[in-house]
Amino acid sequence: MQASAASRLAALQAELPSSTRLLAVSKGHPAAAIRELAALGQTSFGESRLQEASAKQQALADLPRLDWHFIGHLQANKVRPVLRQFGWIHSVDSLALAQRAARIAGEEGVTPKLLLQLKLRPDPAKGGFAADDLRQAWPELQQLPAVQIVGLMTMAPLGLDLEQRRGLFQDCAALAHELELAELSMGMSGDWREAAQAGSTWVRIGSALFGPKPLSGPTWDAI
Numbered sequence: 001m002q003a004s005a006a007s008r009l010a011a012l013q014a015e016l017p018s019s020t021r022l023l024a025v026s027k028g029h030p031a032a033a034i035r036e037l038a039a040l041g042q043t044s045f046g047e048s049r050l051q052e053a054s055a056k057q058q059a060l061a062d063l064p065r066l067d068w069h070f071i072g073h074l075q076a077n078k079v080r081p082v083l084r085q086f087g088w089i090h091s092v093d094s095l096a097l098a099q100r101a102a103r104i105a106g107e108e109g110v111t112p113k114l115l116l117q118l119k120l121r122p123d124p125a126k127g128g129f130a131a132d133d134l135r136q137a138w139p140e141l142q143q144l145p146a147v148q149i150v151g152l153m154t155m156a157p158l159g160l161d162l163e164q165r166r167g168l169f170q171d172c173a174a175l176a177h178e179l180e181l182a183e184l185s186m187g188m189s190g191d192w193r194e195a196a197q198a199g200s201t202w203v204r205i206g207s208a209l210f211g212p213k214p215l216s217g218p219t220w221d222a223i
Helices: 006-017 031-039 052-059 076-085 095-108 131-141 163-179 192-198
Strands: 021-025 044-047 067-070 088-092 113-117 148-153 184-185 202-205
Touching: 006 031, 006 052, 006 163, 031 052, 044 052, 052 076, 067 095, 076 095, 076 202, 095 113, 095 202, 113 184, 131 163, 148 163, 148 192, 163 192, 184 202
Parallel strands: 021 044, 021 202, 044 067, 067 088, 088 113, 113 148, 148 184
Antiparallel strands: none
16 A cells, blocks of 8 residues: 555654655646645645746645745746746856846845756756865855855766765755755655765655655656
8 A cells, every 4th residue: 555645744754854854846746736745734845847837826825824946947938927926046057047046036026045956976967066166156146146055965876876966965965065055955755865975954745745746747857
């Protein structure tokens, strides 16, 4: 018998360190599944496709406490609508994108929390700052108006074993410490324990929380 959402949530909450928060990755799951978890006290949800997220946010507009995080690849032409609908963005992968987000945030009168996406291992499927490129861009990033750069995000390339993922997470945490950034978005259903041990403040959990994905469509890695 498949475990219920309530039992999966309780099991995750029991294991999570007090310093690590659960981001429920609801992409591909219906608004009803989000509502069920929200009734159990889960408030932070991650989406990666704007059109899908918009429909859910409209359906759940009576739940004002929900905290929406954009976790997909952020295209330059989608920055404005994403800023209108999400308080957190986990995937700012270049200085140019951060500058665009800052300009549009000022125009929209919002102050989103941004996490800078790192690419610390070779991976043709993902973008992001290399460590040295981020260090070089950091003085400009710190001066951007209207946005709050609060942390770093990274994802492990396919093919890394758990020990290699642990090393990746530790490298990301070390750079966040160097830059005095408090937030770390690292770890998914298969490696969140290693990420939490390395200091992740947000673990992005989809399948281990919601179960199999009922909706068809593209996925954002094996979350």
